Amino acid sequence: MIVRHKDTLGRSMPLTRDRGIQLLGRSVQESDKAVAVLNARREIVWINPSFTKMLGYQSEDVIGRPLVSVLVSKATPSATRLSLERLVNAKRGGLEEINGHDKFGNEITLLIYTDHIRDIDENVTETIVTIHSNTPARMIQTLQNTVLEELVSGASLENVSEFICKKAEFITRDVISTILRVDQNGLLRPLAAPSLPQYYSDALDGIAIGPSVGSCGTAAYFGEPVLVDDIETNPLWAPYKGLALPLGLRACWSVPIKLRDGRVAGTFAFYFREKRGPSYLHEEIVSACVHLCALAIEQHEAKEHINRLAYFDMLTGLPNRRQIYQRASQTIAEASEKQDKMALLRLDIKRFKDINDTFGHSTADQILGQIATRLQNQLRPNDIVGRFGGDVFVIILPEADSVYATMVAKKLVDAVAKPFAIADLLLPISISIGISLYPDNGTDVETLLKRADSAACKGKMAGHEAVFLYEHEVVDGAQERVILGAALREAVSQGQLRLLYQPQVNLADGSLHGVEALIRWAHPVLGNISTSRFIMIAEQIGLIDEIGIWALSEACRQMSVWRAAGKKIPAISVNLSPLHFRNRNLPDVLAHLMRQYDIPKHTLMLEITEGVMMDDHPTTLATIAAIQALGVGLSMDDFGTGYSSLSRLTHVPFSELKIDRSFIEGMVTDPSALAVVTAINSIGRSLNIAVVAEGVETERQQQMLRELGCEIAQGYLLSHPLKAADLEAWLQDRRGGSPPPASRKMRAETLPA
Known part of the structure; x- marks a missing residue:
């Protein structure tokens, strides 16, 4: 064969002999297959670098030795030795697969090719031997399969790590392997070192990675393999060689374990009992082991993440509802065994929805995180605090009676009461805590949670930071809340609610000033339910907005009917809950209803309490301003019973003030x-x-009001709340000069207020 190259003009030219030999020599030198040249006596006279890499021999180890003596050992069967000798001495080149051994005694499956070079007389002058090893591929495949089986079986990271080390040591025989993990703080954490004593791993635990921290700490720091072929003299090992040398460890090769995101998660290391570096087999095995370690760590981290999602609240890092149930059950079992007590505390944040609505979820989340920290700082190490969801936290106190539980609860209230610094704001937070005790208030988690909830609800309605122990009478309130809540939802959906209308009369001439729309509920089974009871339930279960909009709509509809029929009803007033004024949509709802029913703005009046005016919530103030802009009248109900100042009256142009019935009565x-x-x-x-x-109910009250110059009166003396048709009859009677309804029979509705 003639080897050609191209000249400067691109023409093909034959290579010189010397140039061809040079190129062939380079290709052999760089081949990944082991190549040896034998002389006529079948002794090795030259080897390439891959021979050293695959079999561990340096040139000085093998030059002058017969190839057969290099590739076999005393353990090699005689049949294998004879096969290799026949191949080497054959007149023509050949191919043979044998189980040979490397320098370190490791058995390797070798595929050996021979090709002879002859002189002019056809005598063999040299033999070219090419060796390919199938062993690493086979071993790695077996290693991978067995480790993957361990991973699939759900074995722990520690068990998988030890399994990998043992398999690697079994394959290579001449090494000791270790796996270290690097934690989130950059500290080494031993995972496996099955052939080293425990004190060796203990000594490495917690060492920070760095540029001069042995082989492993340095490899992890730089993210690159580090070979120290002489532990005794290498400066990287100066602080640690006292650990390694007494165990006969002379060299260490460490490779970083990198995850798919590029993060160094640990190291895999081979220790040698002689001063040396890794062989070809070592490199192949370590490459496979590092990959398997990365898979194991990634699977472990995925499991940990799933576990956090399943058992921990992502926002605060505290145990979530699921884990609270488990740990509470465990604490109950331990208390039962010891015949001891335990306490369960439920903490509710008051008006947390307002923070969410006003400042946004990001600020609310920051506050929840800070609350979680403050709670943890007040508790013992064995106490448990978790986030139950939303703005609710649950605390479990083992070995706690009512006195200790109350003391802890008050500490928690004080801790949370300090204003929270968010951006440039200082936000005060109020909480209520309900306490239930094992075994006094229940012997299972569900019961204790329900009863702590009952006590917490009592505290939440108290209007200030409060701690409440569960009491049996609280159950009645909780049961009423559930029963009435369900019935109220049904009443709203089935139209059981209705409006009655109570006249407001001008005392000077007896003319009608307006009517107040009063909501009533007559349940077919429970009977007449007082307004104060079911409105409070509506506020607690989130029905208050729906009920308020229904009342406004029905009042506007009825006013439209009266106006179309020529009935002269000057104005209609509707009571709204303070919560309605935190609904930004309320002004839009009012504007829509007035357009829909074509009623003038001066005919609609909203009654609000002093509590609404004391509410500095931005949404409340903006809603009141928007309602004023519509021209809808505002009436301050129950004036004199709240805490408002007279300056409030100058800030909001009220159309009327209503004197509370308690003052009229007295x-x-x-x-x-x-x-x-x-x-x-x-x-x-x-x-x-x-x-x-x-609340004007007597002639004497009416007379005194006239003498004081009070313009308008409302009460049973003038009329009970009436159905729409009865109000029309009442008006007709007054125009006809009939006696007032208080002195004759009328179809008036006397329902609980």
């Missing part, structure tokens, strides 16, 4: 009550605001 016999009525009436006149006296 004014006849109580000078203080009379003084309050007189003062409110004077305030109304001074600010040009109409004053309505509620």
Whole structure:
């Protein structure tokens, strides 16, 4: 064969002999197959680098030795030796597969090719031997299969790591293997070192990786393999050689374990008992082991992540509802065995929805995280705190009676009460805590949770930070809440609610000033339910908005009917809950209803309590301002019973003030009550605001109001709340000069207020 190359003009030219030999020599030198040249006596006279890599021999180890003596050992069967000798001495080149051994005694399956070079007389002058090893591929395949089986079986990371080390040591025989993990703080954590004593791993535990931290710490730091072929003299091992040398460890080769995201998660290392580096087999085995370690660590981290999702709250890092149940059950079992007590605390954050709505979820999440930290800082190591969901936390106190539980709860209240610094804001937070005790209040988790919830609800309604122990009478309130809540939902969906209308009369001439729409509920089984009871339930179960919009819609519809029929009803007022004014959509709802039913804005009045005016919530104030802009009238209900200042009256142009019935009832016999009525009436006149006296039930009360100059009265003396048709009859009677309904039979509705 003629080897050609191209000249500067691109023409093909034959290579010189020397150049051809040079190129052939380079290809052999760089081949990944082991190549040896034998002389006529079949002795090795030259080897390439891959021979050293595959079999571990340096040139000085094998030059002058017969090939057969290099590839076999005393353990090699005689048949294998004879096969190799026949191949080497054959007149023509050949091919043979044998089970040979490397320098370190490791058995390797070798595929050997021979080709002879002859002189002019056809005598063999040299033999070219090419050796290919199938052993690493076979061993690696077996290693991979067995380790993957371990992973699939669900074995722990520690067990899989030890399994990999033992398999690697079994294959290579002449090494000791270790696996170290690097934690999130950059510290080494031993996973497996089955052939080393425990104290060796203990000494490495917690060492920080760095540029001069043995083979493993340095490999992890730089993310590159590190070979130290002489532990005794290498400076990387200076602080640690006292550990390794007494165990006969002379060299260490460590390779970083990198995950798919590029992160160094650990190291895999081979220790040698002589000063040396890795062989070809070592490199292949370590490459496979590092990959398997990465798979094992990634699977372990995935399991940990799933476990966190299943058992921990992602926002706070605390145990979640599922884990709370498990740990509470465990604590109950331990308390039962010891005949001891335990306490379960439920912590509710008051008005947390307002924070969410006003400042956004990001701020609310920050507050939840800070609350979690504050709670943990107040508890013992064996206490358990978890986030039950939303704004609810649950604390489990082992070995705790009512006195200790109450003391801890008060500490928690004080800790949370300190304002939270969020951006440039200082936000105060109020909480309530309900406490239930094992075994006094229940012997299972579900019961204790329910009863702590009952106590917490009692605290939440208390209006200030509070700690409440469960009491048996709380059950009645909880049961009522469940029963009435379900019945109320049904009442709303099936139209059981209705409006009655109570007239408001001008005392000067007896004309109609307006009517107040009062919501009533007559349940077919439970009977008449007082408004105060079912409105409170509606607020707790989230029905209050729906009920309020229904009441507004029904009142507007009825006003439209009256106007179409020529009935002169000057105005209709509707009571709304304070929660309605935190609904940004309320002004839009009002505008839509007035357009839909074609009623003038001055005919609609909203009654609000002093509590609404004291609410500095941004949504409340903005909603009131938007309602004013629509021209809808505002009436301050129960004036004098709350905490508002007179300055509030100047900030909001109210159309009327309503004197609470308690003052009207007491004014006849109580000078203080009379003084309050007189003062409110004077305030109304001074600010040009109409004053309505509620709860007028006697002629004497009516007469005194006239004498004080009070303009408007409302109460049973004038009329009970009436159905729409009965109100029309009431109006007709007054125009016809009939006696008032209080003195004759009417179809009035006397339902609980």
